[in-house]
Amino acid sequence: MYDLIVIGGGAAGFYGAIHVAELRPDMKILILEQGKQVLGKVKVSGGGRCNVTHAQFNPSLLVQAYPRGEKELRGPFNSYHPKHTVEFFNRRGIALKVEEDGRMFPKSNSSQTIIDCFMDAVSSSGIELKRNSGVVNIIPAEEKSIEDRRWEVQTKTQTYHTRNLLLATGSSMKMWNVLRRLGHNIIDPVPSLFTFNIKDPRIDGIPGLSLHARVELIARDIPGKNITGAIKTRSIKSETLVTEGPLLITHWGLSGPAVLKLSSWGARILHDYNYRFRIQVNWMPDYHQQGMYSFLMEVKNIEAKKTAYRTCPVDIPRRLWGKLVVASEILPDQKWADLSKKQLQALAAQLTASEFLVEGKSTFKEEFVTAGGVDLKEINFKTFGSRMHEGLYFAGEVLNIDALTGGYNFQSAWSGAYLAAMAISEN
Template identity: 50%
Template sequence: MKKFIIIGGGAAGFFAAINAAEMNSELEVLILEGSKNVLQKVKVSGGGRCNVTNACFTPNELVEFYSRGKKELLGPFYQFMTGDTMEWFENRGIPLKIEDDNRVFPESNSSQTIINCFLDSAKNAGVNIKTSSRVEVIEKSEEKFVVKTASENFIADYLLIATGSNAKVWSMIKNLGHTIAEPVPSLFTFNIFDKRIKEIPGIAVPKATVKVLHSKLEAQGPLLVTHWGLSGPAILKLSAWGALELHQKGYSFEIEVNWLSMNLDAVLKILKSVKKEQAKKQVIVRSVFSEISKRLWEQFVIAAQITSEVKWAQLSNKELENLANQLAKCTFKVSGKSTFKDEFVTAGGIDLKEINFKRFESKLHKNLFFAGEILNIDAITGGFNFQNAWTGGWIVANSIGR
């Protein structure tokens, strides 16, 4: 009986283990997890609800959400896609739902549902799981692999490394001859200390455009004011696409925010129209844009140096221009980042040129496989990083199990 060992008890590792065992009952499958618990990232994903995947069903469109790995994942997505993922879970009695933003969650709204599904499926398929089994050494021995933990050694015919971002494991992979792209944070929020947003955490706009000044980085989407600065999909997109560039800047740079995603001249034209129509009303009293809340509007009016008593008829052209600039060309100084501690994603990992993506197999060592974030692949939020894990895990399983 041949032995398939998976290092890493996370999403990609479990998916590969279960599918390989189900495809080939004569395969002995073992998961080695260094910590006491498995599937911890699944547990915290989506705020504890587990964002399983995304309802984007066309490979050519799906790859556009990946900051790194876009070209390499196109072929694999034709083998195993988001629809296949949804069918996989639903065939195991886990009903899923698609939310308005296309994120896919279990109907239970609990990540424990997904964890239980994996644990039950692994048990039924005969997958062995060893926790608190931190791997210390990986060696090649003729056509097999020797995996050493502090207490035990294992021999594998097939080896999958799916530990995610793990510096110690990357070091072992380097010893096997692979190249590692230096990891840097991806998916982080911007730390901004500015009086315009200091007192209004929780305020959001549905569609802002954010640019990193003196670069080509630009993203559009919902924007959220937080206690530490700015977050939301628009910022997270920028952090993913600009992970390397923003790291090089030391996370110190300026951004320009267009809170309305509207041309400056168009904003100014609306403000001039309001000046005529609401001449006797105070400027600060009510936002003239439905997307901008009253509290946020007040901050823009104050920043435009318009006092609370001033009425629309009293506004000078300069004051109108100042207000338009606050709405459409609002600049902030970014001085640092905040990452999601439990949902930390990195840009970096094994050089993609060294992987055969038809099998997710090393080009340097036959029967050595990689899946998930250990590869230099990452995406924005929305279920895309998990889909990379499911696709990689399934293709590895299919390569071995069949």
């Protein structure tokens, strides 16, 4: 018999268990993990450095990083946000550092620092941890009174009883099926945060180039769906999905924050497209097509005797410039003075409105994030408790909450686990 069983030995599960143990040392707590290893995503996050959170301490701005969960997380982030996460680790002697893009890592640059912190806290708090204990069924209590409430948790080999349950099982289809049997609605999961597979001579052979660009999904109708009005963006008032930021050319296509943002905000749309769609890239986001054409006309007059291929008048990598010049049907030895209006217009279009066909996706590094999970309408976000079952709580990716890359997914896990821990401790 336990006071709390946490199902899932990941970031959210450990964080919740540790806080309950701190608040209520008298409570008997058990963490059940289905695999041999715990804290797997912590280990690979940030390329092995663990992107703990993001240095955005304004809750109103912080929620804007969540395509799913923005509205629901406003209250929780006012109660517990990155400042509190930093304090949690500081109290344990772990200093965090802020990088230029706002991501926060342990100063050790090692995810093992965070893993050791959690393992030490679990050990010193007397929390039990059982590996290789995948849950196959959960039977809710029939009793209605708080004093008599018992949950039955079944693994393949054991049966446990507890007053409270915290589910932090991530994107586990098995546990989502268990929750369906409990009456919860599960939003079908689809991938989020992925890179685009593109085969195109304009970016072939130049991997590693990075620049600031704007990426736009070229909307098209698909059976039974109308894209118009289906996607809203924050920075640009448009009926298409547009993101802007660093763009990275890779061996397989395009990546970087601009692409990852688009994949996250458009996760369900792109899934409906079966990951075959067109995007438009503006390599010079400060210019529109006509403005770029006018600028190139000025360059033509100033650099008349020079060859266009070798003279790059804009702030993009020279190797990319050469590719775009060739794509505009400009000869390598053709001088600016000899460029026709048609060629200049084609070059302006390549610089500000290059269209690419995306044919598939690739997982971003070793991190895998999904859009989907427990329907947010069924959660009380003051406690992260189930509206259907008393004593049942959730934290992390088991919910239909996901975020952009940069430590935001961890932060929603920390905040949810903390508020659930507070509610469990007071219950």
